[in-house]
Every structure is written in C-alpha cells, then in structure tokens.
Amino acid sequence: MKACRVAVVGAGLAGLYAARALHASGIDVMVLEARDRLGGRILTTDELGRPAEDGFDLGPSWYWPQMQPAMETLISELGLPSFAQNSEGDVIFERMSREKPQRYRPTLQEQQSLRLSGGTGSAVHALAKEIPADRILLDSTVTAMALSDGGVNLTVKRSQKSADLRAERVVAALPPRLLEANVTFSPGQDVQTAVRWRDTATWMAPHAKFFAVYDEPFWLTAGLSGTAQSMVGPLVEIHDATSASGKAALFGFLGIGADQRVTLGEEVLKQACLAQLSRLFGADALKPRAVLLKDWAADPLTATAADRVGGGHPLPGSAQWVSGAWKDRLILAGSETSPSESGYLAGAVIAAGRAVADILSIMECK
Template sequence: MKTDVAIVGGGLAGLNAARLLQAAGIDFLLFEARAALGGRIQTVNERGQPDADGFDLGPSWFWPRMQPAIANLVAELGLPTFPQNNDGDVVFERMSRESPKRYPGLVQEPEAIRLVGGSAALVRAIAESLAEGRLRCGAEATDMRLTEDGVELFVRLADGREERVQALHAIAAVPPRILDAMVRFEPALDSATEQLWKQTPTWMAPHAKFFAVYDRPFWREAGFSGTAQSMVGPLAEIHDATTSSGEAALFGFVGMGAEQRKTIGEKALTEGCIQQFVRLFGEQAAHPRATLYKDWAADPLTATPADWFSAGHPRAPESGWVAGLWNERLTLAGSEVSPIEAGYLAGAVEASAAAVADLIQKFATNKG
C-alpha cells in the first residue's frame, strides 16, 4: 500500500490534516487505533453510546474570540453553535463543615461556545468531506522505519493482521507521549527527541469527568447556572451540560488523582458525586435518570502511567519536536504541539494546519 502521506491519529488534528492535504491535492491515508474517529472527542448519549446529540466526555466548548482557528473551521463547515449556559447563580463549597455559598453569577468573558450535537459534530463534518477509503479505524500504528525515499509504516488491524504502508512522509497527530509509548522507530529516535516526547504532558489525560442526566434542568428553575467550585469534592469544578435539544445534565471534573480514583472505584465515586449535587443544588439532584463516567487516565490511547502524576498544558520547545534522522520525514501535528493553544480543540486545528503548510512547502521544494 502506497501513499504520499501517512497520518497516524484520527482525532481532530489528524482529520484536519487530511482535509487540508485533500484540498492541496496530496494523497493520504489516515490510521486510527480506536474503533471510531474522534480521539478525545467523544459525544455519547445517556447509555454511553456515540450519538449525534449527546454529552461530551472530552472537550466540550471553545472560545471564538480567543481561538480564531477553531472558530473559522466551525464557520467554514457551517456547524451551528450555542452558548454554554452561565445564566444564574454560582455555588462555592469551601469546606465540609460549612454549607455551600451561593453568589450572583457574572457575565463570562470571553463567552464559551458549544457545538449543536456535541463536539463530535466536528469529527462527522470533516470525515464526511474526505474521499472514500482514506480513513482506517481499528488500525494501530506499531512501527515506523526510515527508507531510502520515505517512511514505512506498520499497522496492526483489529483482527490481528498487519499492513505495511509506504509513504513519502508521516504526520503523527497524536500526543507525543502516546507516540513514544506505542510506536517503535527504526532507526531509533535521538535521545533529545525521545526525552522531549516523554516529558510532554497530554492534556485531559490525568482527568475524569462525571455526568448526571435528569428529566429537566431543575437547577435553572431554582436560579442556578449549574456552575460550582468545590474544595470538598469529589468534584472540583461543575458545569451545566444540558444539550442544545434540552437533554438536561450536570457534569464535573473529579478533583482527585488517578490512583485515588482507581482505589475508590466508579460506584463509590458516582454515589459521592450525586450526594455533592444534592448539597449544591437541592434534593432534586438525588435521582438522576442516568450517569456517565469517563476516566481518561484509564484510556491507554490517551494516557501513559506518567500522565497519572503530571498535568498542565504542554509547552512548545524552541528547537522543534523532531530532531536527527527523522526530522525530514516525520511531523508532529497533535494539539499538544501547538505553540499557542496546546491541548485545546484550537490547538489541534493550529498544529495540523502548520504541519500541512510545512509539508506542502517541502513537497513543492522537492519537485522544484
């Protein structure tokens, strides 16, 4: 199997790279290890199944005024949006022996915006625009080898078979840590590049999100926005997750480390989160119709053991992400390598656009 560019990773960064390569007339094949496209973009219904109108287990919103790259892509694709709900009072929970305090909400600037249908609307729109047969799911990249005229990529399929792909260039649209952990390179990466990748945290990897789905957004009726901050837990930061179609939900980020979450277990965490919602928003929170829990640290395609103890946004190195022999044949394009919005949806768009622009220039120079 031959192509001009082999893309590893079918999240937003990989799909946007594919979209831009297609627009430039450059042949590509994209390989995604998961059974479905999207990477950390996962929109599901209350049963936890992928849905066109669901709840975002990964990134939920963006800020158009601060992040023009993602705003422009959403506009270009013609995707409808709606504002994240902030109307109403906010709640702050400082310590367990005190009752939560209620305060008037403030106008949020810049305004956070969500996509109608969830963040996966981006994934669907781009995937539908790409040529048939260019996207391969359930295809995990395991090895890359430099050849005389490019890169040889080895891919393991869901049924255990292996495919070999010849490409002029490879784009890795995955977090650097995941790339280092899952792909063997021949020749080996230089030590500086390997250490850089290992030391780059993956955004969202240490975190977990909990959702409670209700028949109606009762907190809004009581004058709450659904926003809360807590130093008691188990949730540290809470928001309204109600969909554009009115499916009512609250969600929060679990405010404890991955190892502690694993020890406590999902059942006890779920009970604790519901009890917290009752403390913050009243007795009506005690009976959710459904709950969802996503621990990104337990996802091997998102987190490595190093991510259990490391958080924060990655920082772009001055010397670039790939050095040594691989510099001319491999480009990193995941959100973590964005110099401006690392870890965010906007970072995925910016990093992939920069990678493709650089590649187009290289191809033009080589042809000349």
C-alpha cells in the same frame, strides 16, 4: 505493500483536519486510527455512553471564538451551529465540608465559551465527510516506523495481523508522549527528542468527567446556573451540560487522582458525585435518569503511566519536535505540539494547519 504520499496517524481533530486539507490539495493521504471510532479525545455520547450525533461531550466541549480564531474559522467553514455555555444564574462555592455551600452572583465574563450543537463530535463527523471513506482505516494501530529510501515504512496492526504501509511522509496527529511510548522507530529518535516527547504532558489524560442526566434542568428553576466550585469534592468544578436540543445534564471534573479512582471503584465514585450534587443543587440531583463516568487515565489510547499525575495544559515550546534522520519525514501535529493554545481544540487546528503547510511547501519544491 500499500502506499500513499502522506500517512496521518490519528483520527482526532488534528488528524482529520490535516487529512482533509491534504486531500483537498490533491495529496494522496491515508488516515490510520487505533480506535474503532473517529475523534480521539473527542467523544460525544448519548446517556448510555454510546457514540451519538447529539449528546454529551465526555472529552473537550468548549471553545472561545475571540481568543481562538483558528477554531472559530474552522467551525464557520464547516457550517456548524454553536451555542453559549449557560452562565445565567447564581454560582455555588463549597469551601469546607462543615460549612453550607454559598451562592454568589457571578461577575460578567469577558470571553464567552461556546459549545457545538450536537456536541464536539459534530466537528469530527463534518471533517470526515470530506475525506474519502476508503482513506480512513479504523482499528489500525501503528506499532513501528522505519526510514527507507525516499520514505517511511509503517507497521500497522489490524485484527491481530500486521501489514505494511509505505508513505513519503508521516503526520503524527497524537500526543508526543503516546507516540514515544507506543511506536518503535528505526533508526531511533535522538535522545533529546525522545525525552521531550516523554516529558510533554498529554492534556486530559489524567482527568475524569462525571455526568448526571436529568428529565429537567431543575437548577435553572432555582435560579442557579449549574456552575459550582468545590474544595470538598469529589467534583472540583461543575457546569451545566445541557445539550442544545434540551437534554438536561450537569457535569463535573473529579479532583481525585487516577490511582485513587481505581481504588474506590466506579460505583462508589458515582454515588459520591451524586451526593455532592445533592448538597449543592438540592434533592432533585439524586434522581438522574442516567449517569456517565469517563476516566481518561484508564484509556490506553490516551494515557500512559506517566499521565496518571498532573493535568495542566502543556506549555508551548519551540517548533523543533523532530530532529536528526527523521526531520524531513515525520511531522508532529497533536494539539500538545501547537505553538499556541496547546492542549485545546484550537491547538489541534493550529498544529495540524502548520503540518499541512510544511508538507505542501516541501512537495511543491519537488
């Protein structure tokens, strides 16, 4: 049986942040990731949907440095360049299908949202570089955890085979709802704990994002910012998604529920989104070089059946995410468990930082 001092389940922003900090502190750590890639809900791709180091963020893309100092500090530590989300130009509002969309001059934003040059995936890659490659295992799904003398035995499925890993402590850097649905615990979690995990909404899980990639940002020439809001749909919120390297794109959040998206089908949705962009931004919108549609509700490593409705940011709660027999062996560090900015990128950093502090405190006392 392989062994480590701390096993980190999940190689998203929270998991990699925690693993990097623990490794830097001299703690033997192993990262287990069910996907065949790093990042979790962070997914930066090229126009064909392939993971890329300079592309479009199909998952989270913004952070607000003044409101989210934890994220700003991390970006500074990693030395990653950023740029402001474009807000120059008019905003479009579409109120009713029988009315022509209206243009408005936007009000000055007090808090400017920033994006990372190359995409949010650049933070993932920068963190991973500071963790030994042999301590990160992809295609490794944790299916069970069992308490034993002095630690936790994890059952890990890899290439249709199961193996065991023993750790003194486990950092679960994934949404509580996903943890409750997919991992069997022995002994089982307290009822109240399991209910809390199950009732905590997973941010982004119900959502879908649509991208249209163009040769030129034609909306800027027309004096438009690329920002639009619509009560008609299918996209309810649209923004300029042009990369720092100049790859022109628009993206929007779909306002259609997960079940209805399945019924309509991907091609119908894509054509409906392009038709809407044409209404809002003109005929040039009908001539993309590529389109992308990422439905997070269809991703089993992000969403459960309970995530197909809703979609608001989870509400911060008490820090007591684990109780009973597991209290001293399991620490939750997904963004949803953060005491502030839960669901956001900053929430992942805060939650992971808290988990690392707890582990270091415990291990220093031994």
